[in-house]
Amino acid sequence: MDMNKTKIAIIGGGPAGLAAAIEARKAGVESILILERDRCLGGILNQCIHNGFGLHTFKEELTGPEYAQRFIDQAAELQIPYRLNTMVMGIALAQDGSGDKLITYLNREEGLVQLRAEAVILAMGCRERPRGALNIPGFRPAGIYTAGTAQRLVNIEGFMPGKSVVILGSGDIGLIMARRMTLEGAKVQVVAELMPYSGGLKRNIVQCLNDFNIPLKLSHTVVNIEGKERVEAVTIAKVDEKSRPIPGTEERYECDTLLLSCGLLPENELTSGLGAVISPVTRGPEVNESLETSVPGVFACGNVLHVHDLVDFVSQEAGQAGANAALYVSGGTRTAESEDIRVKAEGGVRYTVPEIINADRLEDTLTLRFRVGAVYTDIYESVYLNDKRILHRKKKIAAPGEMETVVLKKSAFQEVSDLKSITVKLEEE
Amino acid sequence: MMYDVIIIGAGVSGCAAARELSRYDLKILVVDSAEDVCCGTSKANSAIVHAGYDAKPGTLMAKLNVEGNRMMDQVCQDLDVPFERVGSLVVCRSDEDKSLLEKLLEQGHRNGVPDLRIIGREELVEMEPNITDETQWALYAPTGGIVCPFTLTIAFAENAAANGVQFQFDTCVEKVIPTESDTGRIFRLQTSKGELQAEVVVNAAGVYADRFHNQVSADKIHITPRRGSYNLMDKTAGSHVRHVIFPLPTDKGKGTLVTPTVHGNLLIGPTAVDIEDPEGTNTTADELGAVVQTSGKYIRNIPYRDTITSFAGLRAHEDSHEFRIGEVKDCPGFVDCAGIESPGLTSAPAVGVMVAECVADILKPSARKDFDPVREGILDPKTLTPEAYRELVSTQPAYGSIVCRCESVTEGEIIDAIRRTPGARSLDGVKRRTRAGMGRCQAGFCSPRVMEILARELNVPLEEITKSGGASRIIVGRDKFPQ
Numbered sequence: 072m073d074m075n076k077t078k079i080a081i082i083g084g085g086p087a088g089l090a091a092a093i094e095a096r097k098a099g100v101e102s103i104l105i106l107e108r109d110r111c112l113g114g115i116l117n118q119c120i121h122n123g124f125g126l127h128t129f130k131e132e133l134t135g136p137e138y139a140q141r142f143i144d145q146a147a148e149l150q151i152p153y154r155l156n157t158m159v160m161g162i163a164l165a166q167d168g169s170g171d172k173l174i175t176y177l178n179r180e181e182g183l184v185q186l187r188a189e190a191v192i193l194a195m196g197c198r199e200r201p202r203g204a205l206n207i208p209g210f211r212p213a214g215i216y217t218a219g220t221a222q223r224l225v226n227i228e229g230f231m232p233g234k235s236v237v238i239l240g241s242g243d244i245g246l247i248m249a250r251r252m253t254l255e256g257a258k259v260q261v262v263a264e265l266m267p268y269s270g271g272l273k274r275n276i277v278q279c280l281n282d283f284n285i286p287l288k289l290s291h292t293v294v295n296i297e298g299k300e301r302v303e304a305v306t307i308a309k310v311d312e313k314s315r316p317i318p319g320t321e322e323r324y325e326c327d328t329l330l331l332s333c334g335l336l337p338e339n340e341l342t343s344g345l346g347a348v349i350s351p352v353t354r355g356p357e358v359n360e361s362l363e364t365s366v367p368g369v370f371a372c373g374n375v376l377h378v379h380d381l382v383d384f385v386s387q388e389a390g391q392a393g394a395n396a397a398l399y400v401s402g403g404t405r406t407a408e409s410e411d412i413r414v415k416a417e418g419g420v421r422y423t424v425p426e427i428i429n430a431d432r433l434e435d436t437l438t439l440r441f442r443v444g445a446v447y448t449d450i451y452e453s454v455y456l457n458d459k460r461i462l463h464r465k466k467k468i469a470a471p472g473e474m475e476t477v478v479l480k481k482s483a484f485q486e487v488s489d490l491k492s493i494t495v496k497l498e499e500e
Numbered sequence: 501m502m503y504d505v506i507i508i509g510a511g512v513s514g515c516a517a518a519r520e521l522s523r524y525d526l527k528i529l530v531v532d533s534a535e536d537v538c539c540g541t542s543k544a545n546s547a548i549v550h551a552g553y554d555a556k557p558g559t560l561m562a563k564l565n566v567e568g569n570r571m572m573d574q575v576c577q578d579l580d581v582p583f584e585r586v587g588s589l590v591v592c593r594s595d596e597d598k599s600l601l602e603k604l605l606e607q608g609h610r611n612g613v614p615d616l617r618i619i620g621r622e623e624l625v626e627m628e629p630n631i632t633d634e635t636q637w638a639l640y641a642p643t644g645g646i647v648c649p650f651t652l653t654i655a656f657a658e659n660a661a662a663n664g665v666q667f668q669f670d671t672c673v674e675k676v677i678p679t680e681s682d683t684g685r686i687f688r689l690q691t692s693k694g695e696l697q698a699e700v701v702v703n704a705a706g707v708y709a710d711r712f713h714n715q716v717s718a719d720k721i722h723i724t725p726r727r728g729s730y731n732l733m734d735k736t737a738g739s740h741v742r743h744v745i746f747p748l749p750t751d752k753g754k755g756t757l758v759t760p761t762v763h764g765n766l767l768i769g770p771t772a773v774d775i776e777d778p779e780g781t782n783t784t785a786d787e788l789g790a791v792v793q794t795s796g797k798y799i800r801n802i803p804y805r806d807t808i809t810s811f812a813g814l815r816a817h818e819d820s821h822e823f824r825i826g827e828v829k830d831c832p833g834f835v836d837c838a839g840i841e842s843p844g845l846t847s848a849p850a851v852g853v854m855v856a857e858c859v860a861d862i863l864k865p866s867a868r869k870d871f872d873p874v875r876e877g878i879l880d881p882k883t884l885t886p887e888a889y890r891e892l893v894s895t896q897p898a899y900g901s902i903v904c905r906c907e908s909v910t911e912g913e914i915i916d917a918i919r920r921t922p923g924a925r926s927l928d929g930v931k932r933r934t935r936a937g938m939g940r941c942q943a944g945f946c947s948p949r950v951m952e953i954l955a956r957e958l959n960v961p962l963e964e965i966t967k968s969g970g971a972s973r974i975i976v977g978r979d980k981f982p983q
Contacts, residue, residue: 108902108905156901158902158905158908160908175886177889177893177900177902177910178900178901179893179897179898179900179901180897180900181893181900182889182890182891182892182893182894182900183886183889183890183893183900185886198940198941198944198945199941199944201808201809201940201941201942201943201944202809202942203732203807203808203809203810203942204807204808204809204942206731206788206807206810208782208783208784208785208787208788208810209782209783210781210782211781211811212967212972213966213967213968213972213973213974216944217944219944220943220944220945220947220948223948224948224974224975225979227948228948228962229978229979230962230963230975230977230978230979231975231976231977231978231979232974232975232976233976234976234977254980255979255980256980294785295782296782299779299781300966300967300968300969300970300971300972301971301972301973316785327976340906343736
């Protein structure tokens with residue numbers, strides 16, 4: 072293989088990048104290169120040493136590193152090349168009309184390198200919303216960490232970031248870290264959540280908070296941070312329905328640490344730089360049924376596309392992106408005669424991924440993933456093609472913290488003549 | 501330890517004075533209670549180079565503002581500091597207020613500010629498409645600009661150090677005692693690290709300057725910490741405005757401005773609230789809310805969703821609202837550099853010169869023949885050609901390793917920042933010198949890596965690495981079951 076040329080370049084060697092690479096290779100693509108910025112493959116799973124991974128994929132409970140290792144082993148068996156400690160600095164379209172993408176990356180061994188790729192799979196993952204983005208008033212001492220940073224310090228570096236902890240936000244990493252810090256001997260005093268519902272999985276609330284008697288205070292936020300050098304106290308208060316703190320409800324906790332688990336943001340600086348359309352809702356690129364962005368030959372999967380709760384779904388989605396990228400580089404992309412249709416997310420559905428569908432290009436099925444905007448009980452999830460309801464499924468509970476998935480058959484699309492609209496919505500009956 | 505000159509305070513004024521004084525053959529020490537230079541007002545301000553129309557004609561503030569502005573190109577060229585004359589606009593919403601712009605214009609003329617003019621809505625909209633519909637007129641000052649306040653302060657300090665000035669950090673001066681000795685008058689400085697002595701003391705202690713002044717003089721001064729809160733937005737919002745945009749000034753200051761930064765972010769602030777605590781750099785919900793509310797009156801659709809951090813700084817507001825620079829009348833040898841509030845950053849080059857002249861008048865030193873005014877900044881490899889970048893990495897592989905992904909900062913830059921004098925010793929020290937941790941993830945990803953590099957370079961255990969010196973340790977111990 073020419074050093075500076077590849078059929079498919081995969082940006083990120085975490086669960087999404089690995090699964091995409093494996094499926095692309097299985098589909099017959101010889102020339103693949105994974106570019107990973109960290110010291111090893113596996114991405115953020117390496118610091119997720121708790122169990123609960125792989126229930127869907129392997130029908131067993133694995134830890135994060137174990138789950139990652141299964142994919143790393145497969146990639147090794149398939150002899151998929153990768154570069155570590157390698158940062159992609161930019162992606163651009165070649166100006167020669169070839170449709171190729173030019174990737175500029177940097178590492179210690181090769182320096183600054185330009186790589187030409189026919190297809191690119193974006194699998195850079197996401198980052199955590201920092202304290203600054205939350206506009207929490209108070210001092211700015213040491214002792215304020217995002218839950219993921221704390222997780223890295225504790226699980227990878229072996230260091231404790233604090234002994235007495237308040238957590239803001241009930242995202243999954245925050246819940247996991249509440250348990251982890253407790254097991255390591257810290258006192259986790261409270262988890263405050265701005266919303267009237269948790270942002271994390273139900274099973275994590277039970278296993279990480281309830282089992283350790285850590286109180287979860289819904290509709291609460293941090294209103295002050297004390298301590299000039301290191302955190303000395305954190306004050307939380309109840310909020311009204313507009314998320315404004317209610318005076319008189321303040322509770323002050325003496326502590327040395329504030330952990331934040333207040334949302335994850337897809338990391339799409341490279342994607343924007345390439346000019347791909349970004350969804351204002353997911354903050355990931357808009358993709359079509361092939362998980363292809365608005366830039367032809369550039370695919371996206373995993374948390375860079377939209378934030379997932381379960382890595383199993385990341386792997387599934389990424390495998391699909393890998394297979395579609397393989398199809399693209401082999402010139403086998405299915406031709407479409409009909410128009411692209413933008414999926415309408417209505418009635419409590421915040422977004423869908425993919426959001427653009429061309430029925431002609433569907434394989435046998437279409438997997439639509441989406442999230443709801445509030446907690447709903449005894450609700451129906453419905454999908455309409457034009458006015459025809461093709462799916463009507465009862466849910467006992469639907470919550471923002473749990474991603475929903477519907478799988479639609481291609482035949483359902485073929486049965487509708489003159490397809491003009493696809494709608495996903497929640498209905499009371 | 502005996503020095504010719506001790507400068508209390510390693511902010512931009514103290515460091516500028518140190519650099520100017522390093523032109524002379526003098527034994528100079530800069531002492532600061534913090535762990536680094538640029539830890540007070542100099543690190544938390546608007547990062548603006550003011551044109552000079554605000555200050556009252558005839559004041560020292562007006563004179564040094566205009567002089568400092570004029571000197572800024574040369575200083576930033578010599579010291580390798582990011583500086584851009586993007587121009588500034590004072591905007592107003594009614595014809596009635598236009599008369600206030602005219603007053604500013606006239607004041608600017610008297611202060612010697614070049615190229616000022618008032619522009620109408622049409623031209624304004626062309627210059628600033630995101631101005632609100634109500635905004636009608638603006639005073640345009642092409643000489644207004646933006647500068648990196650961290651780099652400016654650090655560069656003054658590095659250049660001073662390269663020319664022989666010493667720095668002592670983590671040393672809190674408690675009392676300045678003028679003493680008559682056989683050889684004349686000296687100052688004894690009682691500090692948290694023992695006694696220091698000097699013939700001349702420069703009081704550049706920011707919000708603490710009144711404390712030291714009042715220890716040696718019967719002519720008391722009073723400094724109020726006047727807090728200003730800011731919102732800093734992601735680089736995605738950096739082009740929302742192109743100039744420094746001010747509302748009409750009030751009696752509390754120049755108002756809440758909206759400006760791009762030299763690094764491409766968008767900065768909005770400050771508020772102005774007088775407080776008691778000279779360490780009160782906390783933000784409050786009210787003040788952060790006020791930032792949003794005020795700026796929205798003249799700039800529309802500010803993408804507050806892209807906020808990456810908020811912070812507050814303290815202006816050292818002296819009751820007379822004037823720079824107090826010069827030898828204190830009833831205490832020969834004690835040189836004030838006090839009341840340096842806005843436009844202090846702009847004025848810093850001129851403040852440095854004035855302080856140095858003052859000290860030189862007292863000590864009559866000879867000039868150093870080997871003074872070198874040039875400081876080379878930390879190399880940003882992103883500015884190199886691809887060929888030069890490859891060449892650099894082949895000889896120094898650390899430049900091939902990105903540590904801060906948001907700001908694309910390499911290990912090479914961080915090592916450079918730590919090995920300089922005065923060098924970075926904390927996460928914040930690295931951040932101010934290299935921008936590692938200053939981006940959109942606010943150090944979430946890079947802080948463990950930077951800690952590692954700091955520990956290795958400074959040869960200290962990881963546990964001792966701090967965010968900003970003192971008790972600001974990042975970690976408190978090992979896991980129960982160390983790996």
